[in-house]
Amino acid sequence: MSDIKLQLRHCIELLKKIPSGSVNQIFADPPYNLSGATFQTVQSGKMVTCDKGDWDIIEDIHEFNETWVKECIRVLADDGTIWISGTLHNHPSIGVILKKLNLWIVNDVIWFKRNAAPLLSKNRLALSTELIWIASKSKKYYFDYDTAKMINGGKQMRNLWEINAERHKTSHPTEKPETLIERIILLGSKQGDTILDPFTGSGTTGVVAKRLKRNFIGFEISPVYFEIAQNRINGISINGKVVYSEKLLQQDEQLRMFLEEKAIYHSVNT
Numbered sequence: 701m702s703d704i705k706l707q708l709r710h711c712i713e714l715l716k717k718i719p720s721g722s723v724n725q726i727f728a729d730p731p732y733n734l735s736g737a738t739f740q741t742v743q744s745g746k747m748v749t750c751d752k753g754d755w756d757i758i759e760d761i762h763e764f765n766e767t768w769v770k771e772c773i774r775v776l777a778d779d780g781t782i783w784i785s786g787t788l789h790n791h792p793s794i795g796v797i798l799k800k801l802n803l804w805i806v807n808d809v810i811w812f813k814r815n816a817a818p819l820l821s822k823n824r825l826a827l828s829t830e831l832i833w834i835a836s837k838s839k840k841y842y843f844d845y846d847t848a849k850m851i852n853g854g855k856q857m858r859n860l861w862e863i864n865a866e867r868h869k870t871s872h873p874t875e876k877p878e879t880l881i882e883r884i885i886l887l888g889s890k891q892g893d894t895i896l897d898p899f900t901g902s903g904t905t906g907v908v909a910k911r912l913k914r915n916f917i918g919f920e921i922s923p924v925y926f927e928i929a930q931n932r933i934n935g936i937s938i939n940g941k942v943v944y945s946e947k948l949l950q951q952d953e954q955l956r957m958f959l960e961e962k963a964i965y966h967s968v969n970t
């Protein structure tokens with residue numbers, strides 16, 4: 701049984717209550733600060749000002765990033781990894797902070813969405829990627845290379861991940877695809893580990909962590925999204941197996957068998 705802790709408040713306040721070194725993996729999908737008058741996006745084929753919500757407008761984004769990243773690093777286990785998603789609006793800030801905090805940058809993963817929304821203006825390229833920083837406290841960190849290879853059909857996995865944007869399951873404007881989070885959790889943690897998501901949103905990380913039998917700590921500042929996340933995470937029924945999304949299961953029976961065998965091996969040998 702997974703232990704799920706979901707809390708409604710500012711993540712920096714809540715992070716301060718977590719004991720140092722107690723979290724195995726962190727996935728953070730923070731405000732990218734792309735809402736507001738300066739950025740535009742496409743909605744129903746029309747150009748509109750980008751508005752993800754008030755939570756996405758932060759006056760000093762770099763200072764905010766530095767504060768939460770520092771707290772995350774304090775709570776991260778010595779062999780844990782932090783995975784932070786972003787676009788060009790926030791990844792330079794995150795990259796500078798990771799270097800400043802002397803962290804080991806494990807990888808920058810490029811997530812390519814082949815089906816990303818088209819661009820209506822003709823003055824630049826259509827955005828279809830996000831970047832995910834992976835960092836650790838030292839060069840000794842947990843990483844499941846074998847599972848990565850298995851997911852990639854037996855070939856070494858590269859840092860370019862082609863995963864389509866999926867139809868949202870909730871009304872949250874920036875819900876991440878479960879397929880992406882599944883991959884992140886499978887590569888960065890073991891069953892029984894604790895995953896933290898300081899910006900839980902609609903609860904995608906919690907849903908996937910629970911399915912994959914990890915413990916989960918999630919923080920969310922908006923009561924509306926908090927409720928959505930709570931309902932979504934509690935609604936998941938576990939059928940007693942190592943479970944992934946139906947889609948992934950159908951796509952990759954071989955992966956399921958491999959991970960089940962691995963889980964049995966782990967439980968017999970620990």
Ligand SMILES: C[S@@+](CC[C@H](N)C(=O)[O-])C[C@H]1O[C@@H](n2cnc3c(N)ncnc32)[C@H](O)[C@@H]1O
Nearest residue numbers: 710711729755875876899901902904920921922
């Ligand atoms: C990019 S979204 C995360 C989406 C999430 N990955 C999902 O799949 O639904 C960021 C979320 O962080 C929340 N948030 C913003 N500032 C926060 C803060 N200081 N503490 C906790 N949550 C915050 C927002 O309300 C928003 O739901």
